Amino acid sequence: MRAVAYQKPQPITAETSLVDVDLPDPVAGAHDLLVEVRAVSVNPVDTKIRKGVTPLEGTWKVLGWDVAGIVRAVGPEVTLFQPGDRVWYAGAIDRPGSNAELHLVDERIVGRMPASLDFAAAAALPLTAITAWEALFDRLRVETPVPGAAPAVLIIGGAGGVGSIAIQLLKARTDLVVIATASRPESTAWVRDLGADHVLDHSQPLAPQVAALGIGAPGLVFSTTNTQDHLADIVELIAPQGRFALIDDPSSLDVMPFKRKSVSIHWELMFTRSLFATPDIIAQHHLLGAVADLVDAGRIRTTLTEVLGPINAATLKTAHALIETGRTRGKLVLEGFAPPA
Numbered sequence: 001m002r003a004v005a006y007q008k009p010q011p012i013t014a015e016t017s018l019v020d021v022d023l024p025d026p027v028a029g030a031h032d033l034l035v036e037v038r039a040v041s042v043n044p045v046d047t048k049i050r051k052g053v054t055p056l057e058g059t060w061k062v063l064g065w066d067v068a069g070i071v072r073a074v075g076p077e078v079t080l081f082q083p084g085d086r087v088w089y090a091g092a093i094d095r096p097g098s099n100a101e102l103h104l105v106d107e108r109i110v111g112r113m114p115a116s117l118d119f120a121a122a123a124a125l126p127l128t129a130i131t132a133w134e135a136l137f138d139r140l141r142v143e144t145p146v147p148g149a150a151p152a153v154l155i156i157g158g159a160g161g162v163g164s165i166a167i168q169l170l171k172a173r174t175d176l177v178v179i180a181t182a183s184r185p186e187s188t189a190w191v192r193d194l195g196a197d198h199v200l201d202h203s204q205p206l207a208p209q210v211a212a213l214g215i216g217a218p219g220l221v222f223s224t225t226n227t228q229d230h231l232a233d234i235v236e237l238i239a240p241q242g243r244f245a246l247i248d249d250p251s252s253l254d255v256m257p258f259k260r261k262s263v264s265i266h267w268e269l270m271f272t273r274s275l276f277a278t279p280d281i282i283a284q285h286h287l288l289g290a291v292a293d294l295v296d297a298g299r300i301r302t303t304l305t306e307v308l309g310p311i312n313a314a315t316l317k318t319a320h321a322l323i324e325t326g327r328t329r330g331k332l333v334l335e336g337f338a339p340p341a
Contacts, residue, residue, distance in 0.1 A: 001025050002337055003100035004313045005060035009051050012320045017050065018313045021060055026096070026104045033081055033110060034073040035103045039123035039335040040311060041066040041304075042319040043161065045093070048249075050320065063316075064099035065091040066331075068113055068122035078107050080285065086113040088288065090127035092274035099311060101337055108281045109274050111288025114295040117302060124304035124331035125165065129291045130270040130284055132166035135222055135245045139266035142174060146219025149239035152177035154210065156202060156234075157224035159187035159329045162247060164194055164303040166222060171195040172299040177215060181206065190329050202226070207236040217242075224248065225326070231257075238263055305330035310338035 003023045010017040028034040046063045055061035071085045081087065089110040091098055113122045136142045142153060153170055157163045158180025170178050171194075178195065181202035182188040188199050200209040210218065217239035223230065228250040235257045238244060244258070245266040255265055273281045294300040309315040311334045319332045 001101040003060070003062050004064075004311065004316050005062045005099070006050060007055055007058075007060060009054055012047070012050070012317055012324065018063075018316050018320070020313045023060065023062070023100065025102055028073050028075040028078075028104060030075045030077045031106045031108060032075040032104045033071050033078065033087065033107050035067060035069040035087060035105060036072045037067055037098055037101060037103050037311070038069045038119035039067075039333055040064050040098050041123045041127070041161075041331045041333045042316070042323055043127050044323055045127075046097075047320050047323050049093075062097040062099055064097035065093070066123050066125075066127045067091065067098040067103060067105070068117075068119040068126075069103070072102070074107075080107045081110065087111065088113045088122045088126050088292075089284075090130055090270060093271040094275055099316060106274065106281070107285070109284040111285055112292055114292040116296045116298075120307050120333045120335045121302040121304050123333050123335070124161075124302050125291065125295075126288060127270060128161040128165045128303065128331065129169075130287060131162050131247060131268060132169055133287050133291070134270055135162075135247060135266070135268040136166060136169060137173075139245045139268050140220050140222060140243045142170070142176060142220055146239055146242050149219025149242060150177065150216035151175070152179055152215060152218040153220040153222060154200075154206075154218050154237070155180045155196075155222050155224065156206070156230055157226070158182055158191040158194075158196055158199070160224055161303060161328075161331045162224045164190070164330050165300070166224070167191065167194045167196050168300045169294075172294050176220075177218075179210065179213070179218065184327075187329055202230065206230055206233040210237045219243065221245070228252065235261070235263075303330040304333050307333050307335050309334060310336050312338055 179198045180196040183203040219239040219242040223246040240261045
């Protein structure tokens with residue numbers, strides 16, 4: 001099968017940072033689905049692993065997690081899907097990635113693809129939707145009020161992939177006021193169009209901007225990016241007994257300033273359930289089904305902003321370079337396979 005992979009971590013500008021290769025077709029086992037990949041999207045995790053993870057000598061590391069595709073074969077213990085089903089999912093970080101014509105994935109972290117979306121539009125959503133859903137509803141428990149706090153959620157980085165779907169999930173499933181941050185005119189417009197009630201400028205101190213809204217201190221804060229730059233503001237603006245979740249990788253995280261307010265701190269990594277085969281691993285199957293229902297009901301839209309081209313090394317290098325600028329809106333998608341350039 002055709003795939004895109006690398007053998008040593010390099011800057012994306014290096015000629016062999018990502019390479020078109022031919023690899024053996026994988027074979028489904030146990031709970032596996034063998035999926036024909038039709039479209040993938042690119043996430044910050046792709047770039048982080050490409051820059052920092054060295055494969056075993058002589059092997060190829062295939063990146064990619066978001067997938068929309070068609071089931072071609074199933075393992076002997078599969079019960080949820082059958083060949084021909086259209087599926088979407090975000091895969092597992094400890095298995096080969098989805099930048100390949102064929103991909104193996106555990107059925108318990110796979111959902112049916114929304115009937116109303118094509119493959120490209122569907123591929124934009126799984127990883128970010130799982131991340132946002134787990135952060136908001138499993139970690140922050142946004143449906144449980146914080147006593148005395150404003151019924152509001154602050155999302156830091158509202159225009160990114162996770163922020164874009166988090167805004168929509170909150171508007172679709174709660175009555176909470178959504179405060180999101182952005183810094184450029186185009187990202188501010190994007191965030192407002194997704195449904196944010198208030199948009200703040202994260203290039204400026206956030207605590208005074210929240211205070212100026214006049215709605216009180218929010219009890220819930222979800223930081224998707226640059227957390228270390230906003231930590232002091234979060235400590236100041238969050239309500240006592242509030243809940244704070246983050247998904248990025250600060251170089252350090254001093255949690256002591258939160259003690260005075262008894263703030264709880266929650267990490268979210270959507271790969272945890274698959275990494276540890278947790279007893280509730282199938283929760284991601286159900287979660288993706290719920291998101292598909294919201295999409296098909298017209299309550300959530302895809303966060304796709306651009307289809308860059310086919311799935312090959314040249315197009316993926318373009319996508320990685322764009323992700324590394326930290327200035328993308330929504331999601332970048334690649335669709336279909338084409339011969340190497």
